[in-house]
Amino acid sequence: MTPPLKEAGAQPGKKHMSLSQAVATLVQDGMSVAMEGFTHLIPFAAGHEIIRQQKRQLTLIRMTPDLIYDQLIGMGCASKLIFSWGGNPGVGSLHRFRDAVENAWPAKLELNEHSHAAMAAAYQAGASNLPFAMLRGYLGCDLPKVNPQIRTVNCPFTNEQLAAVPALRPDVTIIHALKADLRGNVYLGGIIGVQREAALAARNVIVTVEEVVEKLDLDINACVLPHWVISAVCHVPGGATPSYAHGYYERDNAFCKQWDEIARERDSFTEWMERMVMQSPDFAAYRQKVSAA
Amino acid sequence: MSTVSDINYSTDEMMTVAASRLLADGAVCFVGIGLPSAAANLARLTHAPEVVLIYESGTIGAKPEVLPLSIGDSELASTADFIVSIPEIFRYWLQAGRIDVGFLGAAQIDCYGNINTTVIGDYDHPKTRLPGAGGAPEIATSAKEVFLILRQSPRSFVPKLDFITSAGYLTGGKSREHAGITTRGPTQVITDYGIMKPDPVTRELIMTALYPGKTMEQARAATGWDLKGAVHMEQLNPPTEMELKVLRDLHERTALAHQGNRQQVARS
Numbered sequence: 001m002t003p004p005l006k007e008a009g010a011q012p013g014k015k016h017m018s019l020s021q022a023v024a025t026l027v028q029d030g031m032s033v034a035m036e037g038f039t040h041l042i043p044f045a046a047g048h049e050i051i052r053q054q055k056r057q058l059t060l061i062r063m064t065p066d067l068i069y070d071q072l073i074g075m076g077c078a079s080k081l082i083f084s085w086g087g088n089p090g091v092g093s094l095h096r097f098r099d100a101v102e103n104a105w106p107a108k109l110e111l112n113e114h115s116h117a118a119m120a121a122a123y124q125a126g127a128s129n130l131p132f133a134m135l136r137g138y139l140g141c142d143l144p145k146v147n148p149q150i151r152t153v154n155c156p157f158t159n160e161q162l163a164a165v166p167a168l169r170p171d172v173t174i175i176h177a178l179k180a181d182l183r184g185n186v187y188l189g190g191i192i193g194v195q196r197e198a199a200l201a202a203r204n205v206i207v208t209v210e211e212v213v214e215k216l217d218l219d220i221n222a223c224v225l226p227h228w229v230i231s232a233v234c235h236v237p238g239g240a241t242p243s244y245a246h247g248y249y250e251r252d253n254a255f256c257k258q259w260d261e262i263a264r265e266r267d268s269f270t271e272w273m274e275r276m277v278m279q280s281p282d283f284a285a286y287r288q289k290v291s292a293a
Numbered sequence: 294m295s296t297v298s299d300i301n302y303s304t305d306e307m308m309t310v311a312a313s314r315l316l317a318d319g320a321v322c323f324v325g326i327g328l329p330s331a332a333a334n335l336a337r338l339t340h341a342p343e344v345v346l347i348y349e350s351g352t353i354g355a356k357p358e359v360l361p362l363s364i365g366d367s368e369l370a371s372t373a374d375f376i377v378s379i380p381e382i383f384r385y386w387l388q389a390g391r392i393d394v395g396f397l398g399a400a401q402i403d404c405y406g407n408i409n410t411t412v413i414g415d416y417d418h419p420k421t422r423l424p425g426a427g428g429a430p431e432i433a434t435s436a437k438e439v440f441l442i443l444r445q446s447p448r449s450f451v452p453k454l455d456f457i458t459s460a461g462y463l464t465g466g467k468s469r470e471h472a473g474i475t476t477r478g479p480t481q482v483i484t485d486y487g488i489m490k491p492d493p494v495t496r497e498l499i500m501t502a503l504y505p506g507k508t509m510e511q512a513r514a515a516t517g518w519d520l521k522g523a524v525h526m527e528q529l530n531p532p533t534e535m536e537l538k539v540l541r542d543l544h545e546r547t548a549l550a551h552q553g554n555r556q557q558v559a560r561s
Contacts, residue, residue: 116383
C-alpha cells in the first residue's frame with residue numbers, strides 16, 4: 001500500500017488546486033467541455049462545480065450523457081450536445097435532456113449525434129492530432145441524414161468507402177481518476193472508458209481524484225496520465241458519486257432510480273438542484289446532505 | 294411425481310430460457326443490458342460454460358455472479374478476463390470481426406428487423422426522444438449475426454420505423470448487402486410469444502416457433518404488421534427445472550446484491 005499523503009508529510013505540487021479554482025480558471029462560457037467516464041468514474045463533483053459557477057453556452061461532449069449532463073442541461077449550462085447515448089443506465093429516460101430536446105426547456109439544445117464507435121474514434125483522432133476519424137460504421141443507419149458531420153471517405157488504396165467524422169478537440173476535458181501523486185501524475189483503473197483519449201485530445205485537462213499519494217506504485221503498464229499533460233489536479237474524495245470508483249465505493253443505484261423522480265418535473269428538479277447543489281459550498285457539503293437525506 | 298409441464302413459469306422466464314438456448318458454447322457474444330444479459334448469463338451457467346461475454350464498457354470474458362444494472366458495473370470489471378478501453382473494444386474487437394453474436398434489446402423494430410432507439414416522430418421535432426444509438430449501429434453490422442430480444446406489441450413491432458438507428462434487413466431482399474453490409478444481421482428475434490426468423494428471400498420476419506400455450510393469433514394481434522407464420526411451426530419446450538432454478542437463483546442473487554447498495558455491500 002502506498003502511504004497516504006498526510007503521513008508522507010510532503011506538499012502537493014503546483015498542478016494541485018481546489019476544484020472551484022480549476023473550474024473558474026479553465027472553464028469559460030462558450031467553451032467545448034468533455035466530461036468522460038463510462039458508467040464508472042463519472043466526474044459528478046466537477047459537473048456540480050460548473051453548475052454552481054453558472055457557466056453558460058457550453059458545448060457539452062460526452063458519449064453517455066447520463067445524470068451528470070441531465071443536471072447541466074436542466075440548469076441551463078449547455079447550448080449544444082455532442083453525444084452517442086442519452087439515458088439513465090438501467091433506469092430509463094433522462095427527463096431534463098428530453099425536455100430540452102422536445103420543448104427547448106430551459107433553452108434550445110443543438111444536437112450533434114453519433115454512435116459510440118464513432119465518438120470513440122473521434123476522440124482517438126483528436127488525441128492523435130488528426131483532422132478526422134474513419135470507421136466501418138453507420139451502414140444502413142439514418143444518423144448521417146440528420147448529422148451533416150457524418151460523411152464518407154474513400155480508401156486511397158482500395159477505394160473502399162468508409163464513414164468519417166471530425167476529430168473531437170475539446171477546449172477542456174474533465175475526468176475523475178483513482179489516484180494522483182504529488183507532482184500530479186494520475187492513475188486510472190478498472191473500466192477506463194475513453195478518458196485517456198478525451199484527455200489527450202483536449203487543450204486543457206482537469207482531473208479530480210479519490211486519493212493523493214506521495215508516489216504512485218503501479219504496474220509498468222498501468223493506465224497513467226503524466227502531470228505534464230494535465231492542467232489541474234483536484235483532490236475530491238467521492239467525486240464520482242453516484243457513479244462508482246473501483247475499489248473505493250459502489251455505484252449508488254438507489255439514487256439513480258430516485259433521480260427519475262427528481263428530474264421528471266421542472267419544479268421538482270429546480271428545487272432539488274437549488275437545495276442540494278446551489279446552496280452547497282462544495283461537493284463534500286453536497287454529499288453530507290445526500291447521506292443525511 | 295412432477296413432470297416438466299407441471300412447472301409454473303413466467304413469460305419473461307420462457308423468453309430468457311428460449312434465448313439462452315440459442316447461444317452456442319464457445320461463442321463470443323457482445324451483450325446488451327437487460328434481457329440479453331440475463332439470457333447470455335443463463336447460457337453461461339447452463340449449457341455454454343465456455344461462452345465469452347463482452348460488454349461494451351470494455352469488459353472481456355465477464356462472468357458476473359449477479360446481473361449488472363448498467364453496462365459498466367464493477368461486477369463486470371471484477372469478473373472479466375481483462376478490460377480494454379472503449380476505442381479498443383469497438384475497433385479491435387467489434388469492427389475487426391471477432392464477435393460471433395451481437396445480443397441486443399430494442400425499443401422498436403420493423404418487419405425487416407431494423408431497430409429504432411433514436412426518436413418517435415420527426416427528428417427535429419420529436420414526439421418522443423429516445424436515448425439514441427450507443428453501440429448498436431456497429432454491433433448490428435459488425436457482429437457475425439444478431440439476436441434481438443424484446444416483448445411484442447403493435448407499438449414495438451411496427452410496419453415502418455420513424456428512424457432506423459441500427460440496420461436489420463433495411464427494405465428487405467438484398468438491400469442489406471447492397472448497403473455494403475457483409476454480416477448476417479438479425480437471424481433470431483426472441484419475443485414473448487416465440488421466435489421470429491427472416492424469410493430467406495424477402496427477409497421479412499416470420500414467426501417460426503411458439504412457446505407452449507401461445508398461439509399464432511395472439512402473436513399476430515401483438516404485431517403491427519401482417520405477421521406470417523412458418524408452414525412448419527416449431528413448438529418450443531418449456532423451461533426445464535434446471536434452467537428455471539439457475540435463472541431464479543441468478544435473479545435472487547441480483548436482487549440481494551442491488552438491495553441497499555448505499556451501505557456499500559462488500560463482496561469479494
